Amino acid sequence: MTDSGRSSRVRWHILVFLAPAVIVYTAVMIFPLFNTLRLALYTEAEQQRVFVGLQNFRTLFGDQIWSEQFWNALGNNFWFFFIHMLVQNPIGVLLAAILSHPRLRFAHLYRSAIFIPTILSFVIVGFAWKLILSPIWGIAPSLLDAVGLKSLYAPWLGKEEYALTTLALVSVWQFVGIPMMLIYAALLSIPEEILEAGECDGITGMAAFWKIKLPLILPSIGIISILTFVGNFNAFDLIYAAQGALAGPDFSTDILGTFLYRTFFGFQLQLGDPHMGSAIATAMFGIILVGVCIYLFGIQTRLRRYQF
Amino acid sequence: MNKARRNPLNSALAHGVLLTYTVIALFPVFVILINSFKTRKAIFREPLALPDAETFSMIGYQTVLKQGDFFLYFQNSMIVTVASLFLVLLFGAMAAFALAEYRFKGNTLMGLYLALGIMIPIRIGTVAILEMMVSTGLVNTLLALILVYTAQGLPLAVFILSEFMKQVSDDLKNAGRIDGLSEYTIFFRLVVPLVRPAMATVAVFNMIPIWNDLWFPLILAPAEATKTLTLGSQVFIGQFVTDWNAVLSALSMAILPVLILYVIFSRQLIRGITSGAVK
Numbered sequence: 001m002t003d004s005g006r007s008s009r010v011r012w013h014i015l016v017f018l019a020p021a022v023i024v025y026t027a028v029m030i031f032p033l034f035n036t037l038r039l040a041l042y043t044e045a046e047q048q049r050v051f052v053g054l055q056n057f058r059t060l061f062g063d064q065i066w067s068e069q070f071w072n073a074l075g076n077n078f079w080f081f082f083i084h085m086l087v088q089n090p091i092g093v094l095l096a097a098i099l100s101h102p103r104l105r106f107a108h109l110y111r112s113a114i115f116i117p118t119i120l121s122f123v124i125v126g127f128a129w130k131l132i133l134s135p136i137w138g139i140a141p142s143l144l145d146a147v148g149l150k151s152l153y154a155p156w157l158g159k160e161e162y163a164l165t166t167l168a169l170v171s172v173w174q175f176v177g178i179p180m181m182l183i184y185a186a187l188l189s190i191p192e193e194i195l196e197a198g199e200c201d202g203i204t205g206m207a208a209f210w211k212i213k214l215p216l217i218l219p220s221i222g223i224i225s226i227l228t229f230v231g232n233f234n235a236f237d238l239i240y241a242a243q244g245a246l247a248g249p250d251f252s253t254d255i256l257g258t259f260l261y262r263t264f265f266g267f268q269l270q271l272g273d274p275h276m277g278s279a280i281a282t283a284m285f286g287i288i289l290v291g292v293c294i295y296l297f298g299i300q301t302r303l304r305r306y307q308f
Numbered sequence: 309m310n311k312a313r314r315n316p317l318n319s320a321l322a323h324g325v326l327l328t329y330t331v332i333a334l335f336p337v338f339v340i341l342i343n344s345f346k347t348r349k350a351i352f353r354e355p356l357a358l359p360d361a362e363t364f365s366m367i368g369y370q371t372v373l374k375q376g377d378f379f380l381y382f383q384n385s386m387i388v389t390v391a392s393l394f395l396v397l398l399f400g401a402m403a404a405f406a407l408a409e410y411r412f413k414g415n416t417l418m419g420l421y422l423a424l425g426i427m428i429p430i431r432i433g434t435v436a437i438l439e440m441m442v443s444t445g446l447v448n449t450l451l452a453l454i455l456v457y458t459a460q461g462l463p464l465a466v467f468i469l470s471e472f473m474k475q476v477s478d479d480l481k482n483a484g485r486i487d488g489l490s491e492y493t494i495f496f497r498l499v500v501p502l503v504r505p506a507m508a509t510v511a512v513f514n515m516i517p518i519w520n521d522l523w524f525p526l527i528l529a530p531a532e533a534t535k536t537l538t539l540g541s542q543v544f545i546g547q548f549v550t551d552w553n554a555v556l557s558a559l560s561m562a563i564l565p566v567l568i569l570y571v572i573f574s575r576q577l578i579r580g581i582t583s584g585a586v587k
C-alpha cells in the first residue's frame with residue numbers, strides 16, 4: 001500500500017471522497033428512516049407532539065377499524081406477492097430458458113420487446129390496462145369473443161373478488177422482464193463444458209434444464225424472490241394509478257403502500273396522521289426486515305454456489 | 309453436436325412461445341398508440357383498426373397541449389432525472405473509490421452501512437422525509453426530489469462501482485503517484501475514465517425508477533410548477549377521464565420519451581444486467 005509512511009497523518013482525501021455520499025445518504029435516507037420509527041411512538045394532542053409509547057401500535061392492532069384495515073392490507077399484500085412468485089417468476093424462467101438457447105434467431109429482438117413494459121411508468125400501465133379491460137371500450141370482451149370465450153368476461157377491475165388478482169397480473173405483465181433478464185444472465189454464465197459433459201452422459205433437452213441448469217441458477221432465483229418481496233411490500237403506484245387512494249372496490253385492492261399513503265397523507269375527508277402513518281411504516285419496515293433476514297440467513301446460506 | 313439442440317420442431321416451438329409473449333407484452337402499448345390518432349367514434353367502433361384517412365384525428369393531442377402543461381412537466385422530469393443521476397454517479401464513484409482504494413479503520417463497516425439501503429426501501433422513511441422537507445422549506449421544489457433520488461440511488465451505485473474499481477490496475481495508479489499526481493487527479497483522470505462502462509450501467513439502472521416514480525412527486529412536490537411528467541399525466545388523466553381522445557394522447561405522450569430513451573439505451577441496459585452487475 002502507499003500509505004506506509006503516511007498513516008500517522010490524517011488522510012483528508014479519504015474524507016473528501018466519502019463525505020458527500022455519506023452525508024446525503026445519512027441525512028435523506030438513514031436519519032428519516034429511524035426518525036419515522038421514532039415518530040411512531042408519538043402522537044399529536046393540542047398541537048403538541050406527545051410521547052405515547054406503543055399506543056399507536058395498540059390502536060393499529062387493537063382498534064377494530066384500524067386493525068381490520070391493516071390485516072386486510074397485509075393479507076392483500078401477501079396475495080399480491082404470492083401471484084408474483086407463482087406467475088411472474090416461472091414465466092420469467094421459461095422465457096429466459098428459451099432465450100438462452102444457442103443459435104436462437106432474433107433473440108435480442110424478443111429480449112428487447114419483452115422488456116418494454118418494464119420501462120413504462122405505473123401510471124401508463126395502470127391506465128392502459130384500465131382502458132383495455134373496461135367494459136365501455138370493449139377490447140377485452142371482443143378479444144375473448146374472437147376465441148369463443150366471451151362468457152368468461154367480467155369487469156374484472158370493478159369486482160371485489162377479481163380486482164386484486166387482476167392488478168397483480170397486470171404488475172406481473174409489467175415486471176416479467178426483470179426475472180427474465182437476471183435468469184438469462186445466469187444461464188449464459190453456465191460454461192458450455194458442463195452441458196457437454198451432461199450430453200455425453202445422455203442428459204439433453206428438458207432433462208438438462210431440470211438436472212443441470214436449474215440447480216445452477218437457484219441463487220439467482222433466490223435473489224429474484226427477495227427483490228420481488230421487497231418490491232411488492234412497498235408497492236403503491238400501480239394500485240394508486242388504477243384504483244385511486246381508496247383502493248376500490250371497497251378496499252379490496254388495498255395494500256400496505258396505499259394504506260400508508262391514506263393514513264399519513266390523508267384523503268378526501270380523513271385528515272392525515274403522520275404518527276399513525278409512522279406506525280404503519282414501522283410495521284412495513286419490520287415485515288421487510290423479516291423477509292430479508294429469512295433470505296440472508298435461511299435461504300442464501302443454504303443454497304449451494306458453484307464456482308467455475 | 310447433439311440432435312435435440314437442433315430439432316426444427318423445438319425451434320418452432322421456441323419461436324411460438326416467444327412470439328406469443330412478445331405480442332402480449334406489446335399489445336396494450338400498441339392499442340394505446342394507434343387509438344390516440346383516431347376520432348372518438350373510431351376509437352369505439354373499431355378499437356383494433358389502424359387509423360386511416362377517414363378516422364385520423366389529432367384532437368386528443370390538441371386538448372392535451374392546450375390543457376396540460378406537458379412541456380413544463382417534461383422539463384421538470386428531465387431536470388430531476390439528470391441532476392439525480394449526475395449526483396449519484398459523482399458521489400457514488402467518489403465513495404466507491406475511497407472504499408476500494410484505501411485501507412482505513414472502519415472501511416468494511418462503512419461499506420456495510422452504505423449497503424443497507426440496497427434492501428431497505430427509502431419509502432419507509434417518507435413521513436420523516438416530508439417533515440424534514442417542510443421544516444427546511446424544500447417542499448414543492450425539485451431539489452427535494454433530487455436529494456431523495458440521490459440518496460435512493462447511492463447504495464447500489466457504491467456497491468457496483470467499488471466492485472469495478474477494485475479491478476483497476478494498481479500499477480497505473482502508483483505510476484500516477486510517482487509522477488506526483490494528487491489522489492484527486494488520479495481519481496478523476498485515471499480511474500473514472502476506466503470505469504465509465506460501469507457508470508453507464510448504474511445510470512441506466514437508476515434512470516427508469518426515477519423517471520417513473522409517482523410516490524415522491526405526489527408527496528414532496530405536487531405543486532403545478534414542480535409536477536413531473538409521471539405525476540402530471542396521472543393528474544391530467546384523472547381530470548379528463550371521460551375524454552378518451554385526451555386520455556389516450558396523454559398516455560402516448562408519456563410513453564414516447566421513455567420509449568425513445570429505451571431505444572437509445574437498451575443495449576447498455578441489457579448488457580449491464582446480463583454482465584452480472586447485479587449478481
